[in-house]
Amino acid sequence: MHLDNVAPDSLRGVPRVQTNPKRWDGTGWEGFKKELKQSKAGLELQVSEAMADRSIFVTDAGGLAYGMPHGILRPGSADDIAAVLKAAQKHKVPVTVRGGGLGTEGEAVAFGGLLIDMQSLNRVIAIDRKTMTVRTEAGIFWHHLAEELRREGLDYLSAPLNFTSTVGGVLGVGGVDINSAKFGCSADQALALKVVTPTGEVVECSATENKELFDRVIFGYGQFGVIAEAVLKIRPFTPLKMHYYYYSSLRSAMEDLRLIVEGELADYSGILTIMDKAITLLVAFDTDEAENTFLEHTEIRLRGHGELGFALRSALYYGLRPWRFKEALFLAERRFTLFPDLQRSEHMDKDGKVVDRTVLFSRAVWRHWGDKKMTIPDISTGEDDFVEAVMRGNEVCKKYFKYYTMYCVGIKKMGDGSDNARYEMSCISERAKRFAYGCEFEPVAEKEAHSRDYLQRFKNEIYDIAVDTGLCCYRFGGMMRGYIRRLYGDEVVDRHRLMKKKADPASVLNKNTVF
Amino acid sequence: MEESIKVDVLSGAEYRTCRGCGLCLLPCPVFKSTGDIRKTAHGRKKALQWGADIPELAEAIDECILCAACEPVCPVDNNDITGFTLRQRRALNKRRDSRPDWYPELADNNNVKQGNTTGEVALIIDKDSSSDAALAGLIDKIVSLLGGTRKVGVFCFDSDALEAGLAEPDEALKSLIGFTENARRIVATGGTTISHLRKRLSAKKIASLGETLLAMKEVTEALRPDDLLVIDSRAFNNDHKRLIRLYDRVIKDTGVKTNLDLNRVAIPTGADSLQ
Numbered sequence: 001m002h003l004d005n006v007a008p009d010s011l012r013g014v015p016r017v018q019t020n021p022k023r024w025d026g027t028g029w030e031g032f033k034k035e036l037k038q039s040k041a042g043l044e045l046q047v048s049e050a051m052a053d054r055s056i057f058v059t060d061a062g063g064l065a066y067g068m069p070h071g072i073l074r075p076g077s078a079d080d081i082a083a084v085l086k087a088a089q090k091h092k093v094p095v096t097v098r099g100g101g102l103g104t105e106g107e108a109v110a111f112g113g114l115l116i117d118m119q120s121l122n123r124v125i126a127i128d129r130k131t132m133t134v135r136t137e138a139g140i141f142w143h144h145l146a147e148e149l150r151r152e153g154l155d156y157l158s159a160p161l162n163f164t165s166t167v168g169g170v171l172g173v174g175g176v177d178i179n180s181a182k183f184g185c186s187a188d189q190a191l192a193l194k195v196v197t198p199t200g201e202v203v204e205c206s207a208t209e210n211k212e213l214f215d216r217v218i219f220g221y222g223q224f225g226v227i228a229e230a231v232l233k234i235r236p237f238t239p240l241k242m243h244y245y246y247y248s249s250l251r252s253a254m255e256d257l258r259l260i261v262e263g264e265l266a267d268y269s270g271i272l273t274i275m276d277k278a279i280t281l282l283v284a285f286d287t288d289e290a291e292n293t294f295l296e297h298t299e300i301r302l303r304g305h306g307e308l309g310f311a312l313r314s315a316l317y318y319g320l321r322p323w324r325f326k327e328a329l330f331l332a333e334r335r336f337t338l339f340p341d342l343q344r345s346e347h348m349d350k351d352g353k354v355v356d357r358t359v360l361f362s363r364a365v366w367r368h369w370g371d372k373k374m375t376i377p378d379i380s381t382g383e384d385d386f387v388e389a390v391m392r393g394n395e396v397c398k399k400y401f402k403y404y405t406m407y408c409v410g411i412k413k414m415g416d417g418s419d420n421a422r423y424e425m426s427c428i429s430e431r432a433k434r435f436a437y438g439c440e441f442e443p444v445a446e447k448e449a450h451s452r453d454y455l456q457r458f459k460n461e462i463y464d465i466a467v468d469t470g471l472c473c474y475r476f477g478g479m480m481r482g483y484i485r486r487l488y489g490d491e492v493v494d495r496h497r498l499m500k501k502k503a504d505p506a507s508v509l510n511k512n513t514v515f
Numbered sequence: 516m517e518e519s520i521k522v523d524v525l526s527g528a529e530y531r532t533c534r535g536c537g538l539c540l541l542p543c544p545v546f547k548s549t550g551d552i553r554k555t556a557h558g559r560k561k562a563l564q565w566g567a568d569i570p571e572l573a574e575a576i577d578e579c580i581l582c583a584a585c586e587p588v589c590p591v592d593n594n595d596i597t598g599f600t601l602r603q604r605r606a607l608n609k610r611r612d613s614r615p616d617w618y619p620e621l622a623d624n625n626n627v628k629q630g631n632t633t634g635e636v637a638l639i640i641d642k643d644s645s646s647d648a649a650l651a652g653l654i655d656k657i658v659s660l661l662g663g664t665r666k667v668g669v670f671c672f673d674s675d676a677l678e679a680g681l682a683e684p685d686e687a688l689k690s691l692i693g694f695t696e697n698a699r700r701i702v703a704t705g706g707t708t709i710s711h712l713r714k715r716l717s718a719k720k721i722a723s724l725g726e727t728l729l730a731m732k733e734v735t736e737a738l739r740p741d742d743l744l745v746i747d748s749r750a751f752n753n754d755h756k757r758l759i760r761l762y763d764r765v766i767k768d769t770g771v772k773t774n775l776d777l778n779r780v781a782i783p784t785g786a787d788s789l790q
Contacts, residue, residue: 052572055565056558061535074551100537119540120550139550143541147777164537346763346779359777366536367590 020065021512024112028091029070032114035087045080047071047114057098057108057115063373064452065106069096070113074120078194078202078228081116085226086200088114088508095508097226099139099166104374105459107221107513108169118168121228124148133191134234138168138227142186143359150356155237158183163362168227172220174411174427176438177358178270178282181261181410185428187218188414194229198504202228212421216499219426222510224503239353240268240284241291245304248313250394252303253279254387254408261410261435262383265298266290271408274334276394277327278314284357330403338368369405369442375455377462378440380411381471382431390439392465400458403444411436425488425496425514429472481514529599532591533560539585539596542780545578554578556585556596559603569607576603577615580790581678581707582748582783587755597710597753604680617790619675621682632668636661637698638724639691639712640671641705641787657724660731661702670694674708678789684711692716702727705787706749713754723750726758729765740770748774748783755780 036045048054049071059066075081088095094113101108118139125135127149134156136145142156143163149155160175171193175186183189192206195217203225205214216224247253253271260269260283268284281304285291305313318328341364347355354360381389390408397404413423413432420430428436441462443450466473467486484493500515501507507515539556540546552558554575562572569576583597608614638661640654658667672691676682688711695701695712701721703709712721725747728734738744744765751758759779766773774782 050571051565052562052567053553055567056552056561058561058565059535063535101535102537117552119552122550141537141541143777144547150777164541344779346759350767356777363538363588363590363778366534366538370534370536370590372534 020067020106020109021111023067024070024094026070026112028093029113032087032091032093033071035090036083039083039087040079044076045073045083047073054115057101057110057117060104060106060108061102061374062104062106063371064104064456065109067106067109067111069110069115072115072117074117076120078196081196081226081228082200082202084114084116084200085196085198085509089199089504089506092506093508094511097168097222097510099169100141100162100164102162102165102169104376107510111512113508113511116226118166118226125229127152127154127234129154132234133231135229135231136167138171138230139166141166142170143362146356146358149234150237153237154234156186157189157233157235158186159358160186161358161361162365163358167230167232169222171218171227171230172222174219176409176411178268178284178409180438181269181412181435182264182267184412184414185219187422188412189233190218190230191233192231193217193227195225196228197225198509206231215421216503218422219428221514223500223514226509238286239349239351239355240286240357241288241351241353242268242282242284242357243291243294243299244307245281245283245302246307246310247279247281247304248277248310248317249303250276250279250406251387251391253281254390256281256302256304257408257410258383258386258437259301260298261437263298266294269410271406273406274331275327275397275404276406278310278331278335284354334368338364341367369444373452373455374442375459376440376442377459377473378427378438379462379466379471379473380427380429380432381437381439381469382429383433383435383437385429385431385469385471386437386439389465389469389471392469393439393441393462396458396461396465397441397443400454400461401443402448405442405444406439407442408437408439411438425484425492427472431470481512484514529602530560530563532594533557533564534590535561536590538588538590542584542588542776542778542782544580544582544584544783544785556589556600559600569603570610572603573607573611576600576607578790580783580785580788582781582785582788583706583710583752584748584780584783586752587759587780588778595710597707597749598714601677601680601707605683606680608680618679618681619789621676632670632694633697634666634668635697635699636667637695637701638667638669639695639701639703639705639708640669641674641703641708642671657728660728660734668694668698672705672708674705675789677711678707685715688712688715695719703750704747706747706751706753709750710753723747723754723758725750726761729761735765735769738765738769738771740772742769742771744771744773745784746773746775746781747787748781749787751781 033047053072054069058068073084096108096110096115097118098108098115099118121137121139123137127134141164142159145156145167158177158179160170161177171187171190193214195203195205195213197203203210203213217227257269257271260266266283267286267290271279271281273279318324344360347360349355379389412435413428463473463483472487497515537557543555545554559572559575579600581597585596586594654669658664661667670691677684677687692715701719702724704724709721709723776782
């Protein structure tokens with residue numbers, strides 16, 4: 001029997017990959033709600049149980065995990081969250097915290113219990129030009145933070161590429177983009193946090209105050225507290241001059257990226273591929289001096305070509321292989337639809353520099369890769385593992401999809417290496433000496449329809465590369481649960497489990513994400 | 516009437532395509548001031564995808580100011596989110612007896628102001644100017660810029676009933692469309708009206724007043740870098756793909772400041788919204 005709304009490979013004896021945990025049975029829910037009403041903040045704490053409200057959050061960007069919370073709450077302050085978590089501990093009600101919902105493994109999907117929608121905590125509290133920092137509520141979108149900073153001629157240091165993520169969510173995961181090779185993860189810009197612990201204490205923490213909590217919460221996948229406010233480093237805003245180099249060899253492009261990242265030769269760098277046939281290395285600069293130095297000394301060392309040179313080579317390649325004309329057409333189509341969206345004139349100034357690049361790229365990501373099911377498994381490597389890990393990932397992509405892209409960036413590790421507590425069990429591979437590399441692998445969804453199981457198997461096979469080679473995976477805590485022991489080993493995991501048990505006795509906060 | 520009438524029915528196709536990317540939240544003025552996703556196009560569409568009924572979304576449907584800021588950023592091409600909201604509003608109003616206080620009374624829209632009603636240019640002003648001397652004076656200036664009273668016919672059209680979802684567009688626009696029959700060019704001030712007219716008069720050249728004036732050298736030459744050009748959000752955002760090129764050129768040539776945000780979407784002033 002053919003069903004209209006399932007992919008062709010569904011329901012044919014495909015082993016089902018369990019994505020969703022068992023739904024919490026609701027024991028304690030009524031007592032929990034009553035407790036909230038009676039709390040000091042009770043009058044303002046509105047838990048909405050309306051189906052229309054709950055259903056907005058039923059899935060995430062991944063579109064594979066589905067769960068319905070018992071209720072939704074929009075906090076007005078850290079104290080509201082504190083009241084919720086105190087009551088949740090007492091009544092053993094699971095609490096899922098959600099920012100932009102851009103996880104893909106159900107991290108911000110509630111399988112019963114309460115869902116806290118952090119988007120209501122979205123104010124910029126203070127911008128300090130003397131210390132070049134901003135204090136903001138953590139439910140704010142990076143885009144809105146950028147708007148506020150831009151009015152003052154300022155900018156964040158490193159934000160994730162996807163601007164519809166929230167500050168708090170990203171600080172709990174990492175956050176990378178093409179300037180992470182210079183500035184590190186978005187999470188590394190955080191100087192201080194206001195955290196609500198799983199037992200409902202509101203704590204200010206930083207590298208010098210309550211350091212242990214700070215180190216656990218940053219990159220912590222929401223296990224050790226809810227980030228209510230953050231103090232982040234900022235800088236003066238600069239438009240960027242972008243340069244693109246084109247490769248037909250994935251290996252050459254990655255080796256050149258390593259040259260640039262580890263030599264610290266550009267302010268921004270990254271690789272974007274269309275399969276392994278058209279690879280674009282992009283570099284950009286904050287200043288004319290940096291650009292000129294690069295063009296004078298580094299460009300000559302790159303093995304990439306200008307667009308015309310690459311186009312001629314591609315034409316020759318496909319001319320000799322006419323049976324691959326559909327692939328050639330796809331590349332051409334991608335070139336003529338994607339590239340204009342990355343170089344829109346309203347985002348270019350008179351000197352040909354890109355203004356508000358992340359806004360532009362963030363929109364292009366959703367337009368050209370977005371779908372109801374975002375399938376973006378990532379792996380994170382050290383310097384020496386990068387090329388081989390990505391080559392393996394490329395083979396996995398070819399096995400599952402005809403059309404796909406890969407996106408790779410370098411990530412600077414912050415500090416001198418003596419205090420890496422924050423990086424333990426994080427997306428930063430312990431094999432990274434000075435620089436980690438992140439690579440995401442993404443099918444071009446619009447071209448083929450696939451079942452949830454197929455997409456989950458693909459993701460798992462990418463994660464298996466990390467397991468096999470002792471690397472780690474970026475971003476998606478939901479994946480972590482099934483993989484953490486294999487990735488990090490029993491000693492690290494058991495130590496973190498004990499810390500989690502101590503911090504969250506009733507195990508209510510963001511269950512089934514990591515533990 | 517044109518084929519576009521059929522899209523005035525609220526259908527599953529209108530909300531099933533929503534990917535939940537959240538891009539529409541970024542420029543949405545209602546979201547920015549409330550932080551409440553329920554009040555956005557994303558929130559409404561997701562709720563509908565999971566079986567919500569229109570009356571459950573009443574507050575969200577009522578609060579939308581129809582600025583169309585969500586449309587240029589939505590990754591789904593040709594996504595008429597404003598039209599979707601208006602259709603929801605009409606459907607909602609058919610199912611309830613009471614409405615918020617700000618809802619208008621229905622207005623008589625047969626109000627020919629002046630000029631040559633069979634002229635080649637139809638100027639549609641989105642409000643009744645008969646009792647407003649300042650507005651009347653401004654209209655006279657615009658008529659002069661467009662070619663004078665021999666060329667231009669002025670029609671005042673109150674779109675409040677359309678915006679409030681109290682009138683069916685085909686009926687409400689009947690006499691207006693009749694008025695423009697002989698016009699080769701239509702210039703209009705109201706973004707909502709322009710949007711409705713474009714769906715029904717695809718053969719006519721229809722432009723906003725802002726776009727029309729910015730095409731005139733005498734207007735752009737008067738703009739200075741310390742001026743603030745306030746772009747009407749509805750007309751601009753609804754036709755963003757085409758208009759951004761014109762406005763980008765004007766901005767680069769004159770240095771004028773505008774109310775475009777980081778997405779280059781016009782931030783609404785809210786001055787013309789019913790709420």
